[in-house]
Amino acid sequence: MVDMKVNLCGIKMDNPVMAASGTFGYGKEFAELYDINMLGSFSFKGTTLEPRFGNPLPRIAECEAGLINSIGLQNPGVDDVIAKELPELAKIFNKPVMANVGGSSVETYAEVSGKIDKCEQVGWIEVNVSCPNVHDGGMAFGTDPGVVQEVTEAVKANTTKPVIIKLSPNVTDIVSIAQAAERGGADGVSLINTMLGMGINLKTGKPVIANKMGGFSGPAIFPVAVRMVYQVYEGTGLPIVGIGGIQTAENVIEMMMAGATAIQVGAANLVDPYTCKNIIEQLPAVMDKYGIDSLSSIIGGAH
Amino acid sequence: MKQMNLTILSNECIAEDIYRMVFETGEMLVEKPGQFINIKIDGFFLRRPISISDWTDNTLTIIYKVVGAGTEVMKEMTAGQVLDVLLPLGNGFDIMQSGERPLLVGGGVGVPPMFGVAKELIAAGVKPVVVMGFNEESQIFLAEDFEAIGAEVHIATADGSVGTKGFVTDVVKDLEYTSIFTCGPLPMLRALDSCAPAEIPGWFSFEERMGCGFGACMGCSCKTKYGNKRICKDGPILERGEIIW
Incomplete structure (x- = not known):
C-alpha cells in the first residue's frame, strides 16, 4: 500500500493533487461528474473584493499543446463568494479548500484575505500576484520583488491561515521573487501561473484574443514549470505547489522530485474534466513502477 | 454531462462544406433540443463544440460546417471511428411556451x-x-x-x-x-x-468561443439583464427578454 499523503503548510492532504484556480470554478461542475472529495484539495476561482466581469470576448484561443486565455478574473466578488458559493461548496466538498484571491492594490489584497480568513472551509489563502490578464493588479504585482514582499506582509497581517503566493513565470529571476515572498512571511509559494502569450488569426490578421495578449497554459509549459520549481526549491525554504502543464501521474512525480509538496492541475481540467480523478487513481501504480512507497519522501529528490 | 466514447455510424457531405455525422449511442443521451456536444479530436488541445441536430434512443446526429483545422480533420473521419465526447451540454430549448404557431x-x-x-x-x-x-x-x-x-x-x-x-x-x-x-x-x-x-x-x-464547454473556465461569459451568464452552461439559449444586444 503506497502512501500518497503530504502535508502542505501544516495541513494534511490525502494526496498532493489539487485543481488549479480558474479551471475548476467553485467545484460544482466537477462534482456532477465525480466525488471531488477524492482530491487533495482545489483552489477556487480567483476572487476579488468587487465583482468582475473580466475581459471582452473572445478570451479563449487554442494553440499547439495548450490554450491562451484572457478571462480577466471574472468572479462575483468576495462577499458573494462567502455568502453563496462557499455554502454551496460545503454541500459537495468536506476538505479544506484553497482560496485564490486577487487585488488591485496592496490594500485590496489584504481586505479580501481578511474576509476569507473568517471562512472555516478555507485551509490556505493563495494570493494571485501573477494574473497576466488584469491591468490594475495581478502580474504587475508579481514581477517586482519589493511589491511581492509588501503584498505578502499585508495579507499575512490579515489572516492566520497559511498564505501561499502564486508566482508569475513572466520574470527574469523567479527565485528573487520567491525570496521576496519568503521575506514577507509567506508560508509557501505556488508556481507557475500562465506564461504571457499571443496568437494571430491569419484570416483577420489580428490577435485572436480581444485583449491581444493572454496567459498560455497547457502541457507545453510543463518543462518551464519543472525548471522554476527546481530553482525555487534551491533558493528558498518554502513549501512549493507545482503548477504548469500537469496531465499525468508521471508529471506529478516529476514535479514533486523537482521540489513540489503538492501540485495543481490546470488547463487539462478544461479538456478532460476527469483528469484529476484519473491522476489520483493512476498514482499508486506509477509509484509502484518507480519503487516509491511514500510521495512525501520524493519531494525535492532531484536535488 | 457525461464523457462517452461514441462510434461514428456515418459522416457524409450534405451541402457545400456541410457534413452530417451520426453516432451510435446505445441510449438516449440528449435532454433537450439545442444542446450540444464537445468533441475531442486527436492533435488538438481544446474540444470542438457542435450543436445536436437530431437524436433517437440509439443515435445522435450533428451537422457541422468545415471552418478550420479541427473540422477539416472531422470531415475525413469514417464509420467505425470512436470519438471522446462530452454531452449533453448547455440548457437547450424549452418548447413549453411555443404557442400554436x-x-x-x-x-x-x-x-x-x-x-x-x-x-x-x-x-x-x-x-x-x-x-x-x-x-x-x-x-x-x-x-x-x-x-x-x-x-x-x-x-x-x-x-x-x-x-x-x-x-x-x-x-x-x-x-x-x-x-x-x-x-x-x-x-x-x-x-x-x-x-x-x-x-x-x-x-x-448564441455561439461563442469556448474553453471547456461545461461552465468551468468562464471563457464564454456574456452579460444579460439577469446577470452574467456562461454561454456554454447557462446558455447557449437565452430568453429574448434577458438579452442585451
Whole structure:
C-alpha cells in the first residue's frame, strides 16, 4: 500500500493533487461528474473584493499543446463568494479548500484575505500576484520583488491561515521573487501561473484574443514549470505547489522530485474534466513502477 | 454531462462544406433540443463544440460546417471511428411556451439545432413554421428533412437562387407566429429581434468561443439583464427578454 499523503503548510492532504484556480470554478461542475472529495484539495476561482466581469470576448484561443486565455478574473466578488458559493461548496466538498484571491492594490489584497480568513472551509489563502490578464493588479504585482514582499506582509497581517503566493513565470529571476515572498512571511509559494502569450488569426490578421495578449497554459509549459520549481526549491525554504502543464501521474512525480509538496492541475481540467480523478487513481501504480512507497519522501529528490 | 466514447455510424457531405455525422449511442443521451456536444479530436488541445441536430434512443446526429483545422480533420473521419465526447451540454430549448404557431429560424450552420426543436414540437402536436437562411443554393441543407416531418418550410437566399431573395427577416416580416426559436449568426439574431413584435416570446441560441464547454473556465461569459451568464452552461439559449444586444 503506497502512501500518497503530504502535508502542505501544516495541513494534511490525502494526496498532493489539487485543481488549479480558474479551471475548476467553485467545484460544482466537477462534482456532477465525480466525488471531488477524492482530491487533495482545489483552489477556487480567483476572487476579488468587487465583482468582475473580466475581459471582452473572445478570451479563449487554442494553440499547439495548450490554450491562451484572457478571462480577466471574472468572479462575483468576495462577499458573494462567502455568502453563496462557499455554502454551496460545503454541500459537495468536506476538505479544506484553497482560496485564490486577487487585488488591485496592496490594500485590496489584504481586505479580501481578511474576509476569507473568517471562512472555516478555507485551509490556505493563495494570493494571485501573477494574473497576466488584469491591468490594475495581478502580474504587475508579481514581477517586482519589493511589491511581492509588501503584498505578502499585508495579507499575512490579515489572516492566520497559511498564505501561499502564486508566482508569475513572466520574470527574469523567479527565485528573487520567491525570496521576496519568503521575506514577507509567506508560508509557501505556488508556481507557475500562465506564461504571457499571443496568437494571430491569419484570416483577420489580428490577435485572436480581444485583449491581444493572454496567459498560455497547457502541457507545453510543463518543462518551464519543472525548471522554476527546481530553482525555487534551491533558493528558498518554502513549501512549493507545482503548477504548469500537469496531465499525468508521471508529471506529478516529476514535479514533486523537482521540489513540489503538492501540485495543481490546470488547463487539462478544461479538456478532460476527469483528469484529476484519473491522476489520483493512476498514482499508486506509477509509484509502484518507480519503487516509491511514500510521495512525501520524493519531494525535492532531484536535488 | 457525461464523457462517452461514441462510434461514428456515418459522416457524409450534405451541402457545400456541410457534413452530417451520426453516432451510435446505445441510449438516449440528449435532454433537450439545442444542446450540444464537445468533441475531442486527436492533435488538438481544446474540444470542438457542435450543436445536436437530431437524436433517437440509439443515435445522435450533428451537422457541422468545415471552418478550420479541427473540422477539416472531422470531415475525413469514417464509420467505425470512436470519438471522446462530452454531452449533453448547455440548457437547450424549452418548447413549453411555443404557442400554436412557433417560428423556427435558422441561419446557415444555425439551422441544425432547429431540426430537433421542430421534431419536439411536432411530437407535441404543434406544427412549426421554419425559415432557413443561406447565401446560395449550394449551401442549402435539411429543407427536405423539415418537410418530411411535417413542418412548413420557407427559404431565403442572399442571391435569390432559391426562395425569397434576401435575409430570413424578409420572409419573417410577412408571417404570423406565436413564438420564436432561433440559432444563427449574431447579426441575424439581432435583426430578428428588431423585426419581431415586442410581445412575442423568443429563445435565441448564441455561439461563442469556448474553453471547456461545461461552465468551468468562464471563457464564454456574456452579460444579460439577469446577470452574467456562461454561454456554454447557462446558455447557449437565452430568453429574448434577458438579452442585451
